[in-house]
Amino acid sequence: xxxxxxxxxxxxxxxxxxxxxxxxxxxxxxxxxxxxxxxxxxxxxxxxxxxxxxxxxxxxxxxxxxxxxxxxxxxxxxxxxxxxxxxxxxxxxxxxxxxxxxxxxxxxxxxxxxxxxxxxxxxxxxxxxxxxxxxxxxxxxxxxxxxxxxxxxxxxxxxxxxxxxxxxxxxxxxxxxxxxxxxxxxxxxxxxxxxxxxxxxxxxxxxxxxxxxxxxxxxxxxxxxxxxxxxxxxxxxxxxxxxxxxxxxxxxxxxxxxxxxxxxxxxxxxxxxxxxxxxxxxxxxxxxxxxxxxxxxxxxxxxxxxxxxxxxxxxxxxxxxxxxxxxxxxxxxxxxxxxxxxxxxxxxxxxxxxxxxxxxxxxxxxxxxxxxxxxxxxxxxxxxxxxxxxxxxxxxxxxxxxxxxxxxxxxxxxxxxxxxxxxxxxxxxxxxxxxxxxxxxxxxxxxxxxxxxxxxxxxxxx
Numbered sequence: 001x002x003x004x005x006x007x008x009x010x011x012x013x014x015x016x017x018x019x020x021x022x023x024x025x026x027x028x029x030x031x032x033x034x035x036x037x038x039x040x041x042x043x044x045x046x047x048x049x050x051x052x053x054x055x056x057x058x059x060x061x062x063x064x065x066x067x068x069x070x071x072x073x074x075x076x077x078x079x080x081x082x083x084x085x086x087x088x089x090x091x092x093x094x095x096x097x098x099x100x101x102x103x104x105x106x107x108x109x110x111x112x113x114x115x116x117x118x119x120x121x122x123x124x125x126x127x128x129x130x131x132x133x134x135x136x137x138x139x140x141x142x143x144x145x146x147x148x149x150x151x152x153x154x155x156x157x158x159x160x161x162x163x164x165x166x167x168x169x170x171x172x173x174x175x176x177x178x179x180x181x182x183x184x185x186x187x188x189x190x191x192x193x194x195x196x197x198x199x200x201x202x203x204x205x206x207x208x209x210x211x212x213x214x215x216x217x218x219x220x221x222x223x224x225x226x227x228x229x230x231x232x233x234x235x236x237x238x239x240x241x242x243x244x245x246x247x248x249x250x251x252x253x254x255x256x257x258x259x260x261x262x263x264x265x266x267x268x269x270x271x272x273x274x275x276x277x278x279x280x281x282x283x284x285x286x287x288x289x290x291x292x293x294x295x296x297x298x299x300x301x302x303x304x305x306x307x308x309x310x311x312x313x314x315x316x317x318x319x320x321x322x323x324x325x326x327x328x329x330x331x332x333x334x335x336x337x338x339x340x341x342x343x344x345x346x347x348x349x350x351x352x353x354x355x356x357x358x359x360x361x362x363x364x365x366x367x368x369x370x371x372x373x374x375x376x377x378x379x380x381x382x383x384x385x386x387x388x389x390x391x392x393x394x395x396x397x398x399x400x401x402x403x404x405x406x407x408x409x410x411x412x413x414x415x416x417x418x419x420x421x422x423x424x425x426x427x428x429x430x431x432x433x434x435x436x437x438x439x440x441x442x443x444x445x446x447x448x449x450x451x452x453x454x455x456x457x458x459x460x461x462x
Contacts, residue, residue: 008033009189014227036184068256071167071209074112077265077274078105080303081236081249083257086113086168086209090256091200093174093229094249095214095222096238101247102213104139105265105272106170107132111141113168121166125152125176139271152186154179154195158202166208171199173213175223187215192224200231229253241359246281247272248360251301261301279306279416282358288386292378295389295418296370297409298362304405304412306389308357309367311374316351326356327367335372335394342398343451345376366403368394369422369453376454385460387419390453392427398450402426414442420460421445422453 008017011034015026024032070085079085082092096102110120124132129148136144147164151157154177161169171177177195178186185191196212203210212232215223222229229235235253240246249263264278275281283295283306292311297304309327324332332354339345354371356362369392377384391409393401403409406427413421421444428446429439447453 007036009036010034011189011224012226014189014193034189036188036190070256071113071118073109074116075105075109075272075274076276077263078109078249081251081261081263082234083251083254083261087233087256088167088209089203089207090209090234091203091232092209092211092234092236093214093222093232094211094236094238095216097216097220100238100240101265101267101272102238103127103172104135105249106172106211106213107136107146108139108141108271110146110168110170111136111144114145118168119147119164119166121147121149121161121164121169123149123151123157123160123169123171125150125171126173152176152178154198158198161202161208162206165206168209168211170211171213173215174199174228175215187223189224193227196228196231239361244359246275246358258301262303278303279412282307282356282360284308284310284357289383289388291381291383292374294370294374294377294384295413296362296367297389297391297413298360298364298367299403299405299409304409305360306413306416307360307362309370309374310355310357311371311378312351312353313347313375313378314351314353316349318349320347320349321351321353323352324354326359326361327354327371328363331365331368332371334396335368336375338394338396338398338450339372339375342449343372343376343454345379345454347375347379350379364403365393366391368392369400369424369450372450373422373453373457376457382461384457385420387417388421388460389413389418390422392422392424392447394450400424400447400449400453410439410442410444414439418442422447422456424448 008020010024010026011032012029013027015024017025017033020033023030068087070087072079072085094102110122114120129150132148149160174192174196175187178191179194182190182194199210217223233255237250237252239248239250245267247265247267251259251261253259264275265272266275294309296307296309298307322333336347336352352375370390372394373390391403393403395401402424406423407429410421410429419442421442423444423446425446425448428444445456447456
C-alpha cells in the first residue's frame with residue numbers, strides 16, 4: 001500500500017511546505033509548521049464552484065446601495081457590539097477564554113430570537129444535547145424552542161442548515177468541526193480553514209447568519225490561522241476575569257458597524273445580563289476622597305465611560321518597581337519621566353503601582369493626565385477634590401493635548417453629577433449658548449501643560 005504523502009502547514013499563515021523547516025518560508029514564523037497528509041488533486045478540485053456564482057464588472061456609482069436589515073437579539077449590549085443586531089448572511093466569530101460565557105450568551109441570544117419567531121439552530125460539537133438542555137434550564141430558559149444538533153461533521157451540518165433553513169445558526173465550536181474532504185484531525189489548520197470557508201460561503205449563498213465560536217491560545221489570541229479572521233464579517237472577543245462577575249465583549253472587526261464597541265455584562269445565576277450603566281462598575285464607592293484616586297472619562301467605541309484610576313506610590317529602595325494593571329507599562333515609565341522633568345515630581349526611589357478599577361483595559365492616550373494626577377496625589381498623600389475627573393494626552397514636552405470627542409466625555413460626567421474637571425484647553429466647551437447648559441454644575445479648568453494641571457490641583461486642594 002502506497003504511503004500517504006506528508007505536507008507541513010504553518011499554524012500562523014496556513015502556508016505549506018513539502019518538508020519540515022524551523023522557519024516558515026511564507027511568513028517567517030518559527031516552529032509553526034505542523035505535519036499533515038497532503039490532499040490529492042481529485043479530492044479538492046472545484047469544491048467551491050457551486051458557491052461562487054459568476055458576476056459582471058459594474059461601476060461603483062451604478063450599484064444600488066441600501067441599508068442593511070438587522071435582526072435584534074433582544075440583548076441590548078450584544079446588539080450594541082454587533083452594530084444594531086444580526087445581519088442576514090453575516091458571519092460572526094466570537095472568541096474568549098474557556099468558561100467565560102461564550103456558549104451561555106449565544107444560547108440566551110438564540111432563545112430570545114426564537115421567542116421573536118426567528119428560526120434558530122444551535123450546533124454543538126463539544127457537548128451533548130442533554131448537556132445543552134441542562135444548561136438552558138439552569139439559565140431559566142423554560143420551554144425553549146431552540147433546535148439543537150450535536151454534530152461535528154461539516155457535510156451533515158451543511159445538510160441540516162440547508163434542510164432547516166434557520167435565520168441564525170451557531171457553530172460551537174469551529175475547532176471541533178471536520179470535513180470528509182480532508183484527512184487531518186479536527187482543529188488542525190487545514191480543517192479550521194476549510195470548514196470556515198465552506199460555512200462562510202454557505203451563509204452568503206443561503207442567507208443564514210452563522211456565529212462561529214473559536215478557541216483562544218494561551219496568549220489570548222484566536223486559535224487557528226489568521227486567515228480565519230479575514231474570512232468572517234465580525235470578530236468579537238470576550239474579556240474579563242473568570243473570577244469576576246463582569247464580562248466585556250469587544251468588537252475587533254465589524255463590516256456592518258463600528259469597531260472597538262464594547263458590551264458590558266454581569267454574570268448571574270440566570271446567565272449574562274447587560275449592564276446599562278457600566279460607569280457604576282468601574283467607580284469605587286468611597287465615603288470620603290482618598291489619595292491616589294482619579295476618575296477618567298474614557299471612550300470605548302461610541303460610548304463614554306467613567307473609570308477610576310488608582311495609583312500607589314511607596315518607598316521602593318534601590319530598585320523601584322513600576323507596575324500597571326489595565327494600562328501600558330511602558331507608557332507609565334514615560335509619564336513618570338515627564339512628571340519629573342516638567343513638573344518637578346520625582347519618583348526615582350519610589351515603587352509606583354497603577355490600576356484601572358474593574359479589570360477594564362485602557363489603551364487610549366487620553367488616560368495620561370488622570371494617571372499623572374493620581375500618582376501626584378498618592379505621592380503627596382493628599383486626596384483629589386470630591387467629584388473630580390480628568391482626561392487628556394500628555395506629550396514628552398509636557399504639553400496636554402486634546403482628546404477626541406471631549407464634549408461627549410464632559411457631558412457624560414456632568415450627567416453623573418461630577419463637579420470639577422481638568423481637561424485640555426482645546427476640549428474646553430464654549431462659555432455661552434446651549435453647549436454651556438449641558439455642563440451645568442461642572443466647573444471646568446482648561447490647561448495647556450502638565451505643570452498648570454498640578455498648580456490647579458494644588459489650588460483646589462488648598
